[in-house]
Amino acid sequence: DGGITQSPKYLFRKEGQNVTLSCEQNLNHDAMYWYRQDPGQGLRLIYYSQIVNDFQKGDIAEGYSVSREKKESFPLTVTSAQKNPTAFYLCASSTDPPGIKAYNSPLHFGNGTRLTVT
Amino acid sequence: DAKTTQPPSMDCAEGRAANLPCNHSTISGNEYVYWYRQIHSQGPQYIIHGLKNNETNEMASLIITEDRKSSTLILPHATLRDTAVYYCIVRVASGNTPLVFGKGTRLSVIA
Secondary structure, eight states, X not given: OOOEEEEOSEEEEOTTOOEEEEEEEOSOOSEEEEEEEOTTXXXXXXXXXXXXXXXEEOTTOXXXXXXXXXXXXXXXXXXXTOSOOOEEEEEEEEOXXXXXXXXXXXXXXXXXXXXXXX | OOSOBOOSEEEEETTSOEEEEEEOTTOOTTEEEEEEEEOTTSOOEEEEEESSSOEEOSXXXXXXXXXXXXXXXXXXTXXXXXXXXXXXXXXXXXXXXXXXXXXXEEEEEEO
């Protein structure tokens, strides 16, 4: 079945270590997104990519980095510079082709990775 | 910041209709209204979206006021599985724009 796979579901790291969260989609979607969710809060945008080899910062990009070398993959690295990395991380994708207006494909989300840094 | 306002929580009896309101008084002409829901510890699930006209699908109905400043999501026969946080989001019509989430409404369906 087509979908978005985030792995692992739970991840534990020591403070000061970088960690990379995986996000893979087989939906042939052009755009991919990373969100962070803290307890009792809504989702906040970290980074997004509308096309391969291009990405934009979201509202809370500091302490994070991404790459988009392949259409189906959008890994997120949580660096040691991120002050409060413990959170629930969600990846999403959508199918809007670049440059086409008035096209409103919904975002499809993975089931998230819960990162705990101690 | 989110461009929508929703009540923080609501209760609904099982089998009854759940009506979830959303205010989006600053919505622009090229912005759609989207609804998502998030069941605990899962990724958000798309429900429905609309521009001006009312919309219905297998999950829900979306009623948008004529001035487009508010909308209501209707779950016609709520079940316990509909217990979730429901997010109302406005999004521009052009492609590949991210969603901006607020805190949503926590709907509790009660047996």
